[in-house]
Amino acid sequence: MGKPTGFMEYDRQENKAEEPLKRIKDFKEFHYSLDEGERRKQAARCMNCGVPFCQNGQLIGGMMSGCPLNNLIPEWGELLYRGGTELALERLLMTNPFPEFTSRVCPALCEKACICGVNDSPVTVRDNERMIIEYGFEKGLMQPTVQQHRTGKRIAVIGSGPAGLSAAEMLSKRGHDVTVFEREDAPGGLLMYGIPNMKLEKEVIKRRIALMEAQGVEFCTNSNVGGNVKASDIDKEFDAVILACGAGKARDIKADGRDALGIRFAVDYLKDCTKALMSGNKPLEAKDRNVVVIGGGDTGNDCVGTAIRQGCKSVTQLEMMPKLPDERAADNPYPEWPKVCKTDYGQEEAAALFGHDPRVYQTTVKEFIKNEKGELTAIKTVALDFSKGKMTQVEGSEKTIPCELALIAAGFLGCEEYIAEAFGVKLTERNRLDTKSHHLGGKLFCAGDAHIGQSLVVRAIREGIDCARETDEYLLGYTPL
Ligand SMILES: Cc1cc2nc3c(=O)[nH]c(=O)nc-3n(C[C@H](O)[C@H](O)[C@H](O)COP(=O)(O)OP(=O)(O)OC[C@H]3O[C@@H](n4cnc5c(N)ncnc54)[C@H](O)[C@@H]3O)c2cc1C
Known part of the structure; x- marks a missing residue:
């Protein structure tokens, strides 16, 4: 525990938001970070309760509670409080490959499960995370991890949303050659072309893609697998294929006049x-x-x-x-x-x-x-x-x-059928790729919303990590991931 009396001394203070009438004048992110001293006080509010539900992502009553990535929140909170931000960054990156995304868009499942929040207000976990990762980028600590020992295995990831990106990140760090196919003109999935700039400025995604490219991940945009790119060619060329194509089939509204323009x-x-x-x-x-x-x-x-x-x-x-x-x-x-x-x-x-x-x-x-x-x-x-x-x-x-x-904006009905058809795999009744694990059979794997249905960025990242482990084990017989 960083400061035993932390939560009793300091009130919760979130990053301040710009006034609504001012921020609507542009599409920029509108939260200001606290200064380092104030942020450290916020980290001191973690009471290290000994039952950290915050880091224990689990489904309770069908809804996720706590961090699905099992982020070591009390540990990096203490390091942040003590001024060891670099160590806090190391600890954060052990479980979360993309804290710059989650610290902006996650609904902070961890904070809803924080013990401090039972009788008082929870620890500002998400804002603390943002401070740590932005410190990492500002200080030049975020560098590509180029694995010298190459496995010689080639992996195709179809879809570049958070699930595809996290699978690609893990597998390239392991020394596999990873190519990500994306049908849009830019990588990022719904991070790029769904979540608006106000929540996630697109430079944040480009910064991460540049790091991944420097690490050896190849991105092929405008490549619609099952459309202008043949699934059979991918199947021939790669040792493993991960379908991380999201759950983009939108639910329509059935009402008279639906064909109206507008x-x-x-x-x-x-x-x-x-x-x-x-x-x-x-x-x-x-x-x-x-x-x-x-x-x-x-x-x-x-x-x-x-x-x-x-x-x-x-x-x-x-x-x-x-x-x-x-x-x-x-x-x-x-x-x-x-x-x-x-x-x-x-x-x-x-x-x-x-x-x-x-x-x-x-x-x-x-x-x-x-x-x-x-x-x-x-x-x-x-x-x-x-x-x-x-x-x-x-x-x-x-x-x-x-x-x-x-x-x-009436929700989503799962995976688009053509991608499943292109690879000859089954969908469940709810249009999800049909496997309890991430392995669809043969060299085919899946991750993210295409597998679990429309969910959250943090869960998609988790899916990508778990899928990378299974894929690595399939390719090499064991996995240290
Ligand atoms: C408007 C909106 C706002 C959201 N806001 C939040 C939020 O604030 N916080 C949060 O946690 N979650 C949010 N979500 C949910 C979150 O974005 C998704 O759960 C998450 O992005 C799923 O990740 P994914 O990688 O599985 O799929 P996606 O992000 O959907 O990425 C799938 C990618 O695959 C590509 N693709 C599909 N088929 C093919 C093909 N055949 N060939 C090549 N590429 C293909 C798609 O173009 C897409 O880029 C939001 C969702 C929407 C729609």
């Missing part, structure tokens, strides 16, 4: 925005338009924050489910993931700009209304009732709201 899937909309920013253009798709986001989750929140930055006239977010309670319910005790109402950055910004929370609960789309040119002009909504043990529409509750841009 209805888009959330990820396509977010991707176009990032692409415009990367090419130096101002993304204006939502400008002066009434936007309705269909889906109350995190992707929907990213659409709210993006539409606001693009200058939308109004934004409404429809959520089918009832509002969650503000505090944990009795049947949702610590250390379970807290099922409580969270107000995320986009919703905070909408409230600051338009004077109210954009979310409308227990409501869905009944009809998309279009004009004679086929353009979307409004959405007819209907309220939902769950009191009879099933979801029913409330008669007479229909409302019409003006809308020229509707963004569907």
Whole structure:
């Protein structure tokens, strides 16, 4: 334990966020780091409780609690407090290949499982992690690990999201020759073309890709395996193939008028925005338009924050489910993931700009209304009732709201079929690659959302690590990974 009285002396202090009305003026990240002294005090708040659920990622009640990477949080917290940031970095990198991603976008499962949070506020684990990894980059400590002893084995990774990247990172460090195929024009998966810049600036991804390239990983972009790149060629050329192609099949909304112009899937909309920013253009798709986001989750929140930055006239977010309670319910005790109402950055910004929370609960789309040119002009909504043990529409509750841009953020239906077909592997009923381990048979392996369904960056990284171990063992008969 760094400082026995730490959590009693110091209150939790998160990295400060820029005011909502200021930060919506651009698409930059908007959290400021504490200075080193203040950050060390925050690290001192870890009481080294002896039952560190924070580092013990496990599924409780079907939801993840604690860090899936088993980050050694109390250990690097103590090192950070004592001023041993370099040692803290070493300890952090033992379990997490990409702390610069998780410390920006992870919902901090560790903090929800922190004992300090039972009666007080939890340790700022995520912000501490960010300080440690950014210290590593600033001080030039993040260098490629070029393995001199080469195994001579060639591995293809299909998909460059966090799962594919972590598998590639582990296997290249082991001395295998790794090639990553990505159908988009840049690597990163949803880190690059899903999660908006405000949460993860794209330079952070490019910085990591450059390190991996220097380590010997080859990236082939614009390479759609099963499309312009033949699966049979990959199969011939490589000793092992890892499918880490995500769960990109978006759930659609079935309602009259669905063919109206102005209805888009959330990820396509977010991707176009990032692409415009990367090419130096101002993304204006939502400008002066009434936007309705269909889906109350995190992707929907990213659409709210993006539409606001693009200058939308109004934004409404429809959520089918009832509002969650503000505090944990009795049947949702610590250390379970807290099922409580969270107000995320986009919703905070909408409230600051338009004077109210954009979310409308227990409501869905009944009809998309279009004009004679086929353009979307409004959405007819209907309220939902769950009191009879099933979801029913409330008669007479229909409302019409003006809308020229509707963004569907209603979740994902798993892996796209063509990739499974290209390699002749089976999908489960829920469109996931069908294996309990990561081995699909023969030289084929899988990792990430394609395997476990749409999840989190931290879980995708874990998947990549576990898959790398199995692949290494298959290739060499044992693994030290
Ligand atoms: C909008 C949005 C915001 C999110 N925000 C967060 C967040 O803040 N925090 C968090 O923890 N999680 C977040 N998530 C979830 C998280 O991004 C995913 O769980 C994670 O990226 C999954 O990683 P993956 O590597 O399995 O797949 P992906 O990141 O989806 O990457 C798969 C890659 O494979 C490529 N690919 C697919 N098929 C082929 C093919 N045939 N050939 C070549 N390439 C192919 C795709 O183009 C893609 O780049 C978010 C998701 C979305 C949609």
